Amino acid sequence: MEKIVFLFFVQLVLLALSTTIEAKLTNGFSVDLFHYDSPLSPFYNSSMSQSEVLLNAALRSISRENSLLNFTKYGNKANNVVLQDEGGGYLTKIFIGLPSKSSTYRKLPCDSPSCNLSSSSAYCAQNQCRYKFENTDGSVTLGDMASDVISFGSNGNHSVASSKSSFAFGCRHQNTNIFNRKESGILGLGAAPLSLISQLGDQTNQIISYCLVPINLNNITGKLTFGSQSTQSEAGAVSTHFNIKPGNPSYYLTLEAVSVNDDMLKTRNDIFIDSKTVLTKLEPNFYEVVETSVSNSLEHVAVSEPPHPFKWCYENNIIPEDIPNITFHFTGADLKLPVENMFGKVKNLLCLLIVPSNGSSVFGATAQVNFKVELDLATKIVSFTPKDCTKE
Secondary structure, eight states: EEEEHHHHHHSSSOOOOOESSSOOOOOOEEEEEEEETSSSSSTOTTTTTTTHHHHHHOOOOOOHHHHHHHEEEGGGGGOOOOOOOOOOOOEEEEEOOOOOOOOOOOOOTTTTHHHHHHHGGGGETTEEEEEEEOOOOOOOEEEEEEEOEEEEEEEEEEESSOTEEEEEEEEEEESSSSSOOOOEEEEOOOSSTTSSHHGGGGGTTEEEEEEOOOOOOOTTOEEESSOOOOOSTTTTTEEEEEEEEETTTEEEEEEEEETTEEEEEEEEEEEOOOOOSSSSEEEHHHHHHHHHHHHHHHHOOSSSOOOOOOSSSSESSOOOGGGGGGEEEETTTEEEOHHHHHHEEEEEEEEEEEEOOSSSSSEEEHHTEEEEEEEEEETTEEEEEEEEEEGO
16 A cells, blocks of 8 residues: 655644554554654754744744633533644654555445544535534634554654554545645544544553653654553652543643742642643743742843743843752642753743743643653553653
8 A cells, every 4th residue: 555654743632533453552652753843844944043943932832822722612512623733843754545545545434433423523424424623713624534554653664553453534625724735634642532542542551651852952853652561650750640621632730839949839720731832831820929939039130021922031141050940749749840841042031931821721842841741541640750852
């Protein structure tokens, strides 16, 4: 079967694919993750400095938040809402046959289980299952629900889930303002019934993990792993429970406090993990408390007009030893974050990579860099293990 490569955005929110696997994947399998601005990405712009890369990624976080606001606003109707392509985040490659050339490609009939699981996004036409997603801004994607064999990995070195794998997915043939021409879709890893990880289920022990590399590393990839053995007992790992809200397949953690050095700032807030939002976002009032503590820990004066969307920046002449340590305290898990996960260089400034949220609080991608983040859907536990993700 002739196969071509498709680039998929990886995100932990929206369902996009479903699967049925016959062979148990005892050792799991991994695929490469590379950042939107990496030289490995079709979006790579060699003229941009690392400072500009971070600034642009932060600006995309604002568009991402607006899209997420629409998504969470609709509650149980979220199956009808698709997250827009704001760019950014991490991408991976999958290999799939063209419908016109693949001997294993099949359009799904209306009575297929995957069609029934699609809920209100699916409809029947000429005994074929079709789908339609709409966003509040009028953007639309529609197409056929189909199935085919899919390979994961890099060209010439495929990491195939199973020789008998059959993946159900939306084969789009009409779109408005959702995707551009350089990527093919969204590989959803949420907890909804049709997400990839949900349908893999017991074949991967319902475990998924990922390890994100910094966005300023050229030609270096992280890893997205399905299955394999749990890392919750490894040295340095901390674990907490996550919850899933009705109609929203995101993974929510309970944030109980944030510490700036020894100053523990208490709160009680749901915060969800997002691999596409670069910045971490906190409820506005609590953000102000955190910012004040960071400011009090330094003897430098913040600049009066930080570059948008950053809220707190200093002239980049602070010695590393003066930069405060920041710890996120989830229920049962104290996650001390490396300085580079909380502060970034933007132009000639050192900026806090936390900003106030306009909606839900978000634990962003930069905060998760160089941690192996493992989600166990069976136990609803997420663990964070310090790693050098360039070596995973």
